Amino acid sequence: MAPTTGGPKTVVAHRQKKNSKSADATPKKTEAKTLKRKRGQDELEKLKIAIQELDPKSPNLTKFSDLPLCAATASGLRASHFEVLTDIQKAAIPLALKGRDVLGAAKTGSGKTLAFLIPVLEKLVQAQWTEYDGLGALIISPTRELAVQIFEVLRKIGRNHVFSAGLVIGGKSLKEEADRLGRMNILVCTPGRMLQHLDQTAGFDVNNLQMLVLDEADRIMDMGFQSAVDALVEHLPKTRQTMLFSATQSKRVSDLARLSLKDPEYVSAHEEAPTATPTNLQQSYIITPLHEKLDTLWGFIRTNLKSKMIVFFSSGKQVRFVYESFKRMQPGISLLHLHGRQKQVGRMEITRKFTSSKYACLFATDVVARGVDFPAVDWVVQVDCPEDADTYIHRVGRTARYESKGRAVLFMEPSEEQGFLSRLEQKKIPITKVNVREGKKTSIKGELQSQCFQSADLKYLGQKAFITYVRSIYVQKDKQVFKFDKLDLDGYAASLGLPGTPQVKFQKGGEEMRRANKQASRMVFDVGSDDDSSDYDADGRLKKKEVRTKYQKMAERQNQDVLSSHYRKLVQDAADEDEDEDDGFLSVKRVLGDKELDDTAAGMGDDDDGKEIAGAKVVKIGDQEIIIDSKRAEKKLMSKAKVAKMMGKGQKLIFDDEGNAQPLYVLQGLEDFQKEGDAKELREKFVEAEGERVKEADVEDKELARKRRKEKRDRAKARERGEEVERERGPITQLDSGDEQDEDPLALLKSLPIAGGGDHSDDGEDEPPKKKTKKWFQNDSDVEDEPEQKKRKTSGRKVIEMGYEPDNLQDLEALAAGLLED
Numbered sequence: 001m002a003p004t005t006g007g008p009k010t011v012v013a014h015r016q017k018k019n020s021k022s023a024d025a026t027p028k029k030t031e032a033k034t035l036k037r038k039r040g041q042d043e044l045e046k047l048k049i050a051i052q053e054l055d056p057k058s059p060n061l062t063k064f065s066d067l068p069l070c071a072a073t074a075s076g077l078r079a080s081h082f083e084v085l086t087d088i089q090k091a092a093i094p095l096a097l098k099g100r101d102v103l104g105a106a107k108t109g110s111g112k113t114l115a116f117l118i119p120v121l122e123k124l125v126q127a128q129w130t131e132y133d134g135l136g137a138l139i140i141s142p143t144r145e146l147a148v149q150i151f152e153v154l155r156k157i158g159r160n161h162v163f164s165a166g167l168v169i170g171g172k173s174l175k176e177e178a179d180r181l182g183r184m185n186i187l188v189c190t191p192g193r194m195l196q197h198l199d200q201t202a203g204f205d206v207n208n209l210q211m212l213v214l215d216e217a218d219r220i221m222d223m224g225f226q227s228a229v230d231a232l233v234e235h236l237p238k239t240r241q242t243m244l245f246s247a248t249q250s251k252r253v254s255d256l257a258r259l260s261l262k263d264p265e266y267v268s269a270h271e272e273a274p275t276a277t278p279t280n281l282q283q284s285y286i287i288t289p290l291h292e293k294l295d296t297l298w299g300f301i302r303t304n305l306k307s308k309m310i311v312f313f314s315s316g317k318q319v320r321f322v323y324e325s326f327k328r329m330q331p332g333i334s335l336l337h338l339h340g341r342q343k344q345v346g347r348m349e350i351t352r353k354f355t356s357s358k359y360a361c362l363f364a365t366d367v368v369a370r371g372v373d374f375p376a377v378d379w380v381v382q383v384d385c386p387e388d389a390d391t392y393i394h395r396v397g398r399t400a401r402y403e404s405k406g407r408a409v410l411f412m413e414p415s416e417e418q419g420f421l422s423r424l425e426q427k428k429i430p431i432t433k434v435n436v437r438e439g440k441k442t443s444i445k446g447e448l449q450s451q452c453f454q455s456a457d458l459k460y461l462g463q464k465a466f467i468t469y470v471r472s473i474y475v476q477k478d479k480q481v482f483k484f485d486k487l488d489l490d491g492y493a494a495s496l497g498l499p500g501t502p503q504v505k506f507q508k509g510g511e512e513m514r515r516a517n518k519q520a521s522r523m524v525f526d527v528g529s530d531d532d533s534s535d536y537d538a539d540g541r542l543k544k545k546e547v548r549t550k551y552q553k554m555a556e557r558q559n560q561d562v563l564s565s566h567y568r569k570l571v572q573d574a575a576d577e578d579e580d581e582d583d584g585f586l587s588v589k590r591v592l593g594d595k596e597l598d599d600t601a602a603g604m605g606d607d608d609d610g611k612e613i614a615g616a617k618v619v620k621i622g623d624q625e626i627i628i629d630s631k632r633a634e635k636k637l638m639s640k641a642k643v644a645k646m647m648g649k650g651q652k653l654i655f656d657d658e659g660n661a662q663p664l665y666v667l668q669g670l671e672d673f674q675k676e677g678d679a680k681e682l683r684e685k686f687v688e689a690e691g692e693r694v695k696e697a698d699v700e701d702k703e704l705a706r707k708r709r710k711e712k713r714d715r716a717k718a719r720e721r722g723e724e725v726e727r728e729r730g731p732i733t734q735l736d737s738g739d740e741q742d743e744d745p746l747a748l749l750k751s752l753p754i755a756g757g758g759d760h761s762d763d764g765e766d767e768p769p770k771k772k773t774k775k776w777f778q779n780d781s782d783v784e785d786e787p788e789q790k791k792r793k794t795s796g797r798k799v800i801e802m803g804y805e806p807d808n809l810q811d812l813e814a815l816a817a818g819l820l821e822d
């Protein structure tokens, strides 16, 4: 939270000056102050009269200077180079100045932000609000990105006001924010975090609130935020002015009642307009079957390298997969990615980078679909069809803002074409069909296959992307557009480079369950986009600790285990990661041995067999550098087996006739290589052969997994039979180890989900367990009636006491390390 510039500072400076003056000057000063106050009062009176006399429908209102605004606002607008009113500003500001509740609707990029910020400032001026009067205006935004942007505009135009303003969007400690809340006159917030403060921050008084604004009101009022907003409004006084703005405004009476609007004025700047989207926006669509979508996207990016584009996907998982895989293929343009599950700092940094880039490609979810004002975006590409026409309008609205031009292209599956076109038509959205030029068509399937083969992380991301997309289509409400049965899932999986088609499990329970699923996915999105650091969900309710089954926990940890190094870079340090990206798009490899890391380390400490990186010791083993930043990592080095593992495999050598050792692979001479045939054909053949190999390996993987499961089941059955016999004999007096416990306790963590196989541990997150829920560290064959607090391991009869159930990766790893060390 930061105060507005200008205001509070000015006050402080003024006071300091006063103290330094001599006592003789005091009467003069007081006189001057009285005079100033009187002048201020007179101006205010004049302003009030001008507002009373203002005709809100007057055609003469064309500039900000035509409006009865206080000097501070007028000068702030001038300094920000705002001069001419846009349609929505012309229509909404006069009414708002007159104290009316306003429902404002206008096309994207048409200046709605100023249409509510100016009345906010003027309202507080009219009320002679001072820094001691507490919260006077509250502005609610559905996403953090938008809240930050609104706050920035407020800082700009409010630079000459003395009001203090703050940003309440989470990402900082609640206490830190709470300490400053009481001093703020204007707050820009996201619903969840604000409600948290209203519920928990002692002494935070909102009883004087003069103005409530909801930007992207239809989104804030919809299901995802419903209870948070209702609870929030409960805290606010009823006698206040309220303004609602959106490009896709709904006039639902129920919403108006929920907000206790008084005789609201509906202001629609473009209701009569022939189109719902900006006139300077050129819109087109391409029919591209699901299995060709990524080919089409790759071709599109490659032919628009000198552009700034936002590419929308329906989920963060797709964003991650496409970002990671395309980055490895080095398209020749800076790639960025943004989704609700990233850390706040990373999100801000990516937003900042994309804002300042001339040419860049941002892969994003709908977290930036609404309101965000990135300058000079040339293209909006929608790889996944949006869930409805409103979402379409907001997404394409990221380009062609204010008076600039822009282009948007939508990729549609053949089965979506008819249905979605009719939805667009109903909303007055003009769009034309275009085709990809034959010569520009390209296939990246082989490339993706080979990448997935080489990288388990990427294959895993691909599987998650596949599953999420398929589920998203399954739960879509509009069945006339989204036809699940028509999708070529095998083709789609192959196009992602996956060796098989992952099995996707759906919840039983028909429509109701689908709706619940949909809602749940929204909630996840909302929490991510709004306030992922808070204990509150998107509805503003205290998050309940979800009951997780053993299988779900296993799946989660397994995934983290597989991706741990990946995500340390990818998500937690998103900011650092993208720093690397910009430095050179071509150098995307980030391993511990990176030059940059070396450089940093070299600057910080000694560099022989161990060096310091930000306080952590770095040890070189083989060609790997291991950062020793925890006791566990230190312990790891004590284990010979682990060190041997880290050393990696030795290099395979062959001996020539003279007895000299030669590497197994020696580079072929150019001439010999050319003799073997055309390089392109050779490459294609190689990729094809590798693809086959991947498939074969995958079948083997599956077979192995199946065998393991069967063995487990057999052992479990055998044990159950054994127990029955035991029970007949009498009570068990000794903890039984069971042969199952001889297995590697990390085996389940290490195994990846097997595409096409039944063992979809990554599916587990939505799948109820078939067996009775057990503790996470039990194996399938463990006895069901084992005491909760005591688990044992191996025939050595080691008992590991767990006084709690580990709920994070560190706990899990600590336990696993303990198990391995014996």
Ligand SMILES: Nc1ncnc2c1ncn2[C@@H]1O[C@H](COP(=O)(O)OP(=O)(O)OP(=O)(O)O)[C@@H](O)[C@H]1O
Pocket: 081, 082, 083, 084, 085, 086, 089, 106, 107, 108, 109, 110, 111, 112, 113, 114, 246, 247, 370, 371, 372, 373, 397, 398, 401, 402
């Ligand atoms: N009167 C004006 N004169 C010049 N530029 C303006 C004016 N009003 C707004 N703008 C500029 O137009 C752009 C779009 O404004 P804004 O973000 O308020 O649009 P919006 O209607 O809220 O869009 P969305 O529906 O996408 O949220 C901004 O860059 C803003 O600075």
